Amino acid sequence: MTSTLGYAILAVLARGERTGYEIAAAMRRPVSYFWTARHSQIHAELQKLATGGLVAFDARHGPGPQDKKVYRLTAEGGDALRVWVTEPPRERPERDELVLKTYASWLADPGLVRRLFAEQLRVHEERLAEYEREEELFEGPPDPGDPRFGNYATLRCGLGYERHRAxxxxxxVAQLSASL
Amino acid sequence: MTSTLGYAILAVLARGERTGYEIAAAMRRPVSYFWTARHSQIHAELQKLATGGLVAFDARHGPGPQDKKVYRLTAEGGDALRVWVTEPPRERPERDELVLKTYASWLADPGLVRRLFAEQLRVHEERLAEYEREEELFEGPPDPGDPRFGNYATLRCGLGYERHRAxxxxxxVAQLSASL
DNA sequence: GCGATCATGTAAGAGGTTACATGATTGT
DNA sequence: ACAATCATGTAACCTCTTACATGATCGC
Structure with a gap:
């Protein structure tokens, strides 16, 4: 019943209490590498989670016209999250615009296609370097019971992904260079 | 103005004329590895593309209450596709349920988490074997001007992705085994 | 005759983006 | 004074999924 976004929010709140704004910041790349959502979606989802009793909040005086709301996980929220974590993920269809362009690349000018992939290569190499810098902040993999294990393991997935993409x-680029 | 799904359909039609049903079949995994959509979405998009003049169709007598419509790319459709191919792809946010579960995995029972990843490993190894069988049907990479280059290059992406995932x-699994 | 495949469509609803709306605090 | 950051919310719109609806042809 709870959406995947709902669990993403619960996963963030499992690390400590946060405002909606802070959750949005935590879920924004490249700070973290696991899910993304805009603040508009997060605020709406927090209302649903609060109605369902999975999170609770304290309203405190803050900037802006409304009070700020500091959310935390309830016992039910923690239980729901723990159950969900070990259930097999729903298969999501792959939708990758670059792969689609690749599928149609035989139609286009090889020089322009090569430029496209050279550009993408640069992006992935940059991201890889950034992830490698982040990895150096860890002294090897944390224990699987440590919250930091979650950060390390997702970072590790990101590293593998960027290497594969690059x-x-x-x-x-090599294929297209050979044909020119 | 045309959606990414629209270009996916144009990319399929660039290989030859097809009915909506055939386009849906071509876009279904594991036959192809580039984009997916249900027939309901494809028929609706084909109507938009036809209105925009990017595709045309012949209605022919076929099974069912309606005539079947055999779609083909128009000159404008081909031009639009060629231009789109070499434009940089829009960044799509990463949304990976398994990565999200990983981020929260420190909360759950390590034995159950290990089981989850062992299961996923099996899935990726199977898919990898399937892609490897498909790769053997090619005798090395086709020329970048050959339509089959599109198939080979996307397959190659899939192979790299499944290897990285596995x-x-x-x-x-190794991390979780060590901690048990 | 029966089930699989071929074939096209509509409608409701979930999930996600973009734009609009407001305004205090903090640092330069 | 000005800009960035913190902070919450609503509304319109697009994309995609699921379910509903129909029915002919082909192989067994």
């Missing part, structure tokens, strides 16, 4: 882009 | 799952 390698694929490099292969594409 | 490796990450294996690492997760």
């Amino acid at each position: 390698e694929w882009c490099r292969w594409m | 490796e990450w799952c294996r690492w997760m």
Whole structure:
């Protein structure tokens, strides 16, 4: 019944209490690498979660016309999250615009296609360097019971993904260079 | 103005004329690895593309209450597709349920988390084997001007992705095994 | 005759983006 | 004084999924 976004919010709140604004910041790349949502969606979802009793909040005086609301996980919210974590994920369809462009790339000018992939390669190499810098802040993998294990393991997934992407882009550039 | 789904349909039609039903079949995994959509969405999008003059169709007598419509790319559709191919892709936010579960995995029972990743590992290894079988049907990479280059290059992306995923799952299983 | 495949469509609703709306505090 | 950051919310719109609706043809 709770949406995946709902669980994403619960996962953030499991680390400590946060305002909606802070949750939005936590879910924005490149700070974290697990899910994204805009503040408009987060505020709406927090209202649903609060109605369902999975989170609670204290209203405190803050900037702006409304009070700020500091949300925290309730016992029910924690239970729901723990149950959800080990359930198999729903298969999401792959939708990757670059792969789609690749599928149609035979139609286009090879020089322009090569430029596209050279650009993408640069993006992935930059992101990889950034993730590598972040990895250096850890002294090896934390214990799986440590919250920091979640950060390390997702970072590790990001590292593998960027390496795979960069390698694929490099292969594409090589293929297109050979044909020019 | 045309949505990404619209270009996906144009990319399929660039290979030859198809009915909406055939386009849906072409876009269904694991036959192809580039984009997915249900037939309901495809029929609606085809109507928009036809209105915009990017595709045309012949109605022919076919099964069912309506005539079947065989769609083909128009000259304008081909031009629009060629231009779109080499434009940089819009950044899509990463939304990966397994990564999210990983982020919250420190809360759950390590034995159950390990089971989750062992299961996912199996899925990725199976898909990898399937892609490898498909790769063997090619005799090396086709020329970048050949339509089959599109198939080969997207398959290559899929191969790299499944290898990266499988490796990450294996690492997760090892981490969780060590802590048990 | 029966089930699988071929074939096209509509409608309701969930999930997500973009734009609009407001305004205090903090640092320069 | 000005800009950035903190802070919450609503409304319109787009994309995608699920369910409903229909029915002919082909192979067994």
